[in-house]
Amino acid sequence: MYEGEIKKLKVEDLAHGGDGVARTKEGIAVFIPLTIPGDLIKAKITKIKKNYAFAKLIEIIEAGKGRKKPPCPVYNDCGGCQLQHLEYKKELELKNNNLQQIIKRIAGIDEYKINEVLAAEDDFRYRNKAQFPLTTKESGEITAGFYKRGSHEVVPYHDCLIQHPLINRILKTTLKELNKREISVYDEETAEGLLRHLVIRVGVCTNQALLIFVTNGNEFKAKENIAEKILAAIPELKGVIQNINNKNTNVIFGKKDIIIRGENYIKEYINKTAYLISARSFFQVNTLQAEKLYNKVLDFLEENNEQKIVDAFSGTGSIALYIAEKAEKVFAVESLKPAVKDGKRNAALNKIKNIKFINGLVEDELAKILAEEKIDSIIFDPPRKGLAEKTIDLLNNLEIEKVIYISCNPATQARDLKKLKGKYRLIEIQGVDMFPNTYHIESVALLKLKNKSGEI
Structure with missing residues (x-):
């Protein structure tokens, strides 16, 4: 060969x-x-x-x-989706098989209950957040799209089929306004140019939207006029924000936000729980599937309102808020200060008073909590890299009755389950299809403490 x-x-x-x-x-x-x-x-x-x-x-x-014909005209080039050429039923079947194979191959576990992946009611138009890299055509026109498979070459497209329709409306209106003026676009090779990304967030249940211009520096001429024109054209748009990122990096956001016009947040609901989402807040990109995921967490917690629960990697407190009624007290641990601030604001919005928000690293704060409190359950929702060794060691040296592990990366989840299987038994795994037409899958695992004989 x-x-x-x-x-x-x-x-x-x-x-x-x-x-x-x-x-x-x-x-x-x-x-x-x-x-x-x-x-x-x-x-x-x-x-x-x-x-x-x-x-x-x-x-x-x-x-x-x-196999089916993919409906997206730029599918073969765009790197955003990987499975549009699969019928949705087949996609779910293969995702379930992959999840099972990963757990067996990496964790070495095959005795547990695995449920069918929870399907999305709509496998298109589901994303509530889009991050558009910008580029300039030979004519000088500013355009937006997504990166080509395996590269940073932008494939221009303004009607992405997996984005909420309001996102595409805002994108087209924004590009129209930008192209009325002479505005430079950021070049990754030279690190010069102003506009880096457009980020658009939508509340699926409220139909509110937020537009963020990510810029290479503070200077953004006529930004107020541009914002006013877009706000006038899109009544659902609640605010226009400028985010400053002048570092030579692939990370999209910088650390400074400036409100150009309007509000700096939108409201969204998961079931009856309300959330205020700001420009850089973490929030699940598929609102309707997030409800199914969180309901599964509630099922795993079972009926016991006297529990003390830790929500580790709590972000803006989305899970902590959703499960608060099932607990005597929830300790929400998050390393990012702005996310903790959002969590406290959302707790006040929902009149929830039994959550203690803690700003710090999970591997450090968890030990402090467990030294002072008798914790019944811990919910982990770590980033793709999974749990730190310090956290794994802590769990293996303590006796937590129930561990619920949410993951967007089955490989690192399986790696961590392998390290925990001497102390905790894997009972059940539920896949949730948060990202139809892509290879990504969210999974939530229930582990229970073994007794000294190795049984539950």
Whole structure:
């Protein structure tokens, strides 16, 4: 096998990143984007590693069961979605299989209950937040879109099918106003130019929106006039914000926000719980699926209003607020000060008084809480990298009756479950399809403390 070779391959599986997986006669795994299990294809080998290779789809000789024509006209180039060529029922089936395989392969656990992935009622138009990189056409026109697969080249597109419709309306209106003026766009190579990103947030249940201009520096001429024009055209828009990010980085937001016009937050609901969401607040991007996820957490907590619960990596307190009625007291631990501030504001909004918000690292604050309080349950919702070793060690040296572990990265979740399986038994895992048409899946795991004989 050599780079540039055209090979006939049968796709057998789907990798976690969304690529189809075929094997050569020599047993080498080949990863091919835009393919599904059952596809018989011709593919061009693009890169060869020691035990695997990558290829580009050239021709579908015979389509696998569940393949469909992707509805997005820029799907083959845009890197935002990976599974639009799959029927939704098949997508859910493969996501469930992947989740199960990851837990078995990495954690070495196969005795537990796994439920069918909770499907989205609508697999399109679900995202309540969009981050658009900007670029300039040869004509000088400012445009926006998403990064091409595996690159930072912008694929211009203004009607993304997985975004809430209001996001696309605001995007088109904003670009129209920007193009009436001479405004420079940031260039990653030279680190020059003003406009870096447009970020748009929408309250799905309230139809309120927030527009954020991410700029390379404070100077943004005519920003008040631009904001006023957009606000006049879009009544649902509640505020226009400027975020300053003058660092040479791939991180989208800087640390300084300036309100250009209007409010600096929107309101959203998950079930009956209200949330005020600011420009940089963390909030689940699929509001309706977040409700299903949080309801599963409530199910795992069961009926016991005398519990003391820790919500670790609490962000703006979205889970803590949602489960507060099930607890005597909730300790919400979060490292980012602005998120803690948002959490306190949202607790006041909902008249919830049994949450203590703590600003600090989970691996440090958890030990302090457990030294002073008898905690019944801990809910973890860590970033993609999973739990710190210090947190794992703490759990293995204590006896917490119930651990609920939410993850957006099944691989690191499985890694941590493996480290905890001597002390805690995995009872149940529930996948939640927060991101239809992409390879991403959210999962929530229930673990219970084993007794000295190793049983629950």
